[in-house]
Amino acid sequence: MESSAQPLANNTGLSKTYEFSEVEKRWLARWLDEKAFAATMEPGKASFSVVIPPPNVTGVLHIGHALNNTLQDILVRYHRMRGDNTLWVPGTDHAGIATQNVVERQLASEGKNRHDLGRDAFIERVWQWRSEKGGAIVKQLKRLGASCDWDRERFTMDDGLSRAVREVFVRLYHEGLIYKGSYIINWCPRCHTALADDEVDHEESDGTLYHLRYPVTNDAGEAGDVVVATTRPETMLGDTAVAVHPEDERYRHLHGAMIELPLTGRTIPIICDSYVEREFGTGALKVTPAHDRNDYEMALRHQLPQLKILDDSGVMNENAGAYAGQDRFACRKQIVADLKAQGFLVKEEAYRHAVGGCYRCHTVIEPNVSEQWFVSVRPLADKAVAAVQSSRINIYPDTWYKTFYNWMDNIRDWCISRQIWWGHRIPAWTCAACSKVIVAVDDPDVCPFCGSSSLTQEEDVLDTWFSSALWPFSTLGWPQQTKELATFYPTSVLITSFDILFFWVARMMMMGLHFLDEVPFKDVYLHALVRDKFGKKMSKSTGNVIDPLDMIAQYGTDALRFTLTAFAAQGREIRLDEERVDGYRRFINKLWNAARFAEMHLSQDASIRPLVDDVHPKGLAHRWILSRVNATIREVRAALDHYNFNEAASSCYQFVWHYFCDWYLEWIKPDLFSKDAAVVAEARATLLGVFEQTLALLHPIIPFVTEEIWSHLPGERGLLMLAPFPEARPERDDAQAEEEMGLLMEVISGLRTIRTEAELHPGAQIKASIFCANTDKRTILQRHRSDIMALVRASELDIAEAGGVPNDAGHALVQDVELVVPLKGLIDVAAELEKLNKEQARLELELNRINTKLANEQFVAKAPPAVVAKEREKALELATRLEKILESINRMQALR
């Protein structure tokens, strides 16, 4: 057929501007309709699987989710395109306390509480809430483009997972790794439940350190005083001893003495314990075993009684005597006042210290002694540590290893019971007849020990993290031996935020290794927290929250995804700046416009064939861009294989904008418009081939725009998301083309610089000379003479071995090549000079005016300093501009 020298009709399929909102909606629907995200389990293929860190069912998508799920989606799409059996399991977490709080608030607004409903009705109510509102985050994840296998969505409370929870609990119990015991735990007086150590947030706060005088009664008759220091004076009502360090000389005479505890009339002993820090406070420590962990442990060592003075709501109980019924903080004030009145308060000093709060509701937690269920984690932790040490699990970035080991070495038993209703109720029953405890997977009807049918199930539920710990295998069907489990366990990588390394990641390792004897995931990638651009944590109260849904609405999902990817450098906190999102939106737009250009040249050419493997274009630019594509493919693959997401993004960006658009497309324009059909065909084929590869390469990061463009490229094609991921083809590496293009690009840039510096009109045609003594380089330059001329707008270009540089010429040297552009005669010097002179006059006038103003003492003294400063700035600016104008004038005059 005839080659077309005309641009093809403007009636292209791609709209002039990229309407991301419409495109995203359309493709998401299509992907879901076609079940393109569904896992495959074809024999003989490699497997790639990921389980989503299940967001709380109460959650809404925040920027952290957006980051987390973008990174997962990139890997999942990448591996799916590589042809692996790929599964991404989605789901949500029942989030015990958080969800119960939400529903309780709802009830409160109706003037009710959960006890009004009773346990069963309340749980029913939570399920109802979940079916109405619990799916919000799932929709948002879809909108983000998350290519999860949505038909496999799981919920930590659904039947299968609940079954797994029971199975695990029962097995651990019978192995002696779960036990019930009385111990001091963190108690939230608002949520009315125990909290694990890591569910307590310690925050610095300003408090007061009270020094209290306790009178000593000594049998020998030498009465004296001991002064103790405390931040929580109300707990003195529960003191059962005062401790001093055994080697503290100051208190040696008091060993074995007794103290008359003020306000209570109780008498308590002085004990010696080396836990006491002699340097702190007075060196004497009041001991309140029921309400302080260290005191509790000390009390065990000394067989001291535990006296509880607070109830579960943080209200003083009957043991508080006259203070019973007071709230703990009100009581604190009262006690201080009373002690002061009776002369027992020695001093108060301001004191900054860390106070523990409930991680859900931020209520100050109260250490409390109670009956709880625990997991003995030591044996489980040892397996996890061994797996990491032997590299069966790798952690990225590797800075986390040390933290991980350190934490695992100091791990304590895990308190797994929670005194709430929403969650997996502990599968333990007590027989009223024989008092034995039955722990079983299935609800027992009768006591297996005595046959009695009066069994009472444990009231407590399990810590939310208990079920999350099973997530990698419970979601795959365990305890059944499913095909999914066989295909996808262990999962390939876990991507999560570092702040749940211990809550969750470590516990998954323990459970996976214990029950399946295999790691739950081979790699762990811990990403940073997303902060604002000043490095501050985002929080509603600070008002610096960047809402991903806003970003999506404003800039598009792809722009947000690309931004997050570009920021995801390992081991670095992410300071998200909205301007960057806008910047990457422009990148998407650039890609869109390149697509429009490509489409213009490709769409109506029925004979167009994409580049096939055994065809090798001859044109330098084609060879060069194919070589660049190869390099980029390698970079992106290597980056993704090593979780260097930012590098993948930056390679793509560099390739698309600078190699492909700035150089390649500009370079091949003459080819595309050529009269020579072979030249046109080669250009079109290469353009199509390269563009296809580019889209495929970018797809994992920006799925929507790439899929849309892909669908408009000529030829029958399926979904891009299921197309093969590009592979580097060594036969297309072309060092020679890279070198030649490198030289030409430098020469062209050099000539452009001369043009710009000479202040030539960009449209003006120049006559340039190039002198190059190097024969090889000169040959290259001569071969591409017309390319150079096109790209620097030269009407004439001499390429010679050597020559002289005239005085009135722009001159530059790149790669041993002298670039010369004679300036004379290229522009209308007279007209230019007139323009410049006018500008000079204008600037001088203005400058004069400001200088006069600044010379005026009155002005400088009385005007607001900011105004004066601004005037000075302006003067400086004008002066520099004037200087430049004068330079130009000089140059012009030299040309005359």
Next chain:
RNA sequence: GGGCGAAUAGCUCAGCUGGGAGAGCAUCGGCCUUACAAGCCGAGGGUCACAGGUUCGAUCCCUGUUUCGCCCACCA
């Protein structure tokens, strides 16, 4: 108290086992050149925190200092 990390252009950051100091944004100058002014072509801008050391050579490795940030921890 223990541990970890960071310090590179005005801003946000790359710089992946030692040899060229880089990107995006912002700034300045010039352009609506037939994909893109959401663009193009150019330009300016850095004692790579500081001080030592190793090396032919240090942003990079070592030591110390300073300043930030984070995590863990029972000093009441």
